[in-house]
Amino acid sequence: MPHARTEELHRPPDTPREPRVGPWVAAGPLVRAAQSGDALALGDLLDLLTPYITRLCTPIALADAPDAVQEALIAVFRNIGKLNDPVALYGWVRTITVREAVRVARRTARETxxxxxxxxxxxxxxxxxxxxxxxxxxxxxxxxxxxxxxxxxxxxxxxxxxxxxxxxxxxxxxxxxxxxxxxxxxxx
CATH class of the missing domain: 1.10.10.10 (Winged helix-like DNA-binding domain superfamily/Winged helix DNA-binding domain)
Incomplete structure (x- = not known):
């Protein structure tokens, strides 16, 4: 089994690091439970994700950030069953959120x-x-x-x-x- 330090040295330098501690790792059991139909786990997961999604949407969608946050949360809700690896939650949510924020910002066409x-x-x-x-x-x-x-x-x-x-x-x-x-x- 490789030592953690050795594993870190062999990681390509341009690979974004996923968080290994904190709420994202703790989300793994929530993801699995939500995927199996546990509505309470899905609610807890969405509560956990909302501050992060809001932080991403605010500078992209600006005044329409609440709409973008809602759209991103809906997309996560609808597609949680398609997430194969709960550890990939962070990157998966980021991708959905940024795409939704851009889509909402374009739709409102308030750009100068x-x-x-x-x-x-x-x-x-x-x-x-x-x-x-x-x-x-x-x-x-x-x-x-x-x-x-x-x-x-x-x-x-x-x-x-x-x-x-x-x-x-x-x-x-x-x-x-x-x-x-x-x-x-x-x-x-």
């Missing part, structure tokens, strides 16, 4: 390109979180999604491309444009 907005926030102001939110609001949902996956979730381009269901080149291009748009909007 960064280049056409005046009066952007001052970077030195005391409301930094509000300023960041304001700049993100002016970006497309695709750009917000790729920023969330790279900057908040720490995923590489390959993992982000799988979640977004686009090519690696598309992710790189969107990331480049998103970062440039963010910088331009921030420094104006």
């Amino acid at each position: 390109p960064v280049e056409h907005v005046d009066g952007l926030p001052d970077a030195a102001g005391p409301e930094l979180a509000s300023d960041v939110h304001d700049v993100l609001r002016r970006m497309t949902s695709e750009h917000r999604a790729v920023l969330v996956l790279r900057e908040l979730e720490g995923l590489d381009e390959k993992a982000a491309s799988e979640i977004l269901n686009v090519s690696c080149g598309t992710v790189k291009s969107r990331l480049h444009r998103a970062r440039n748009s963010f910088r331009k909007a921030w420094t104006r």
Whole structure:
């Protein structure tokens, strides 16, 4: 049996790490119980997932985040039986959530390109979180999604491309444009 440290050294460097402790590992029994029809376990699982799903949806779907969270939870509810490995719950939920958040943001079509907005926030102001939110609001949902996956979730381009269901080149291009748009909007 390989030593845990040796196993960690042989993991490819660009493979995103799944959490091995805490609520995600504890979710394994809930997933199995929910898959076997236990409604209480499914409710507990959805309660466990809601804060994480909300954290992902908020910067992507913005004002429509509650709708995106609801859609993601419905997708998890409907598809929990298709999850083969409960340990993969974290990545599986992330993929569903980001796709739903982008879909909801597109559907509402409330996006304003960064280049056409005046009066952007001052970077030195005391409301930094509000300023960041304001700049993100002016970006497309695709750009917000790729920023969330790279900057908040720490995923590489390959993992982000799988979640977004686009090519690696598309992710790189969107990331480049998103970062440039963010910088331009921030420094104006």
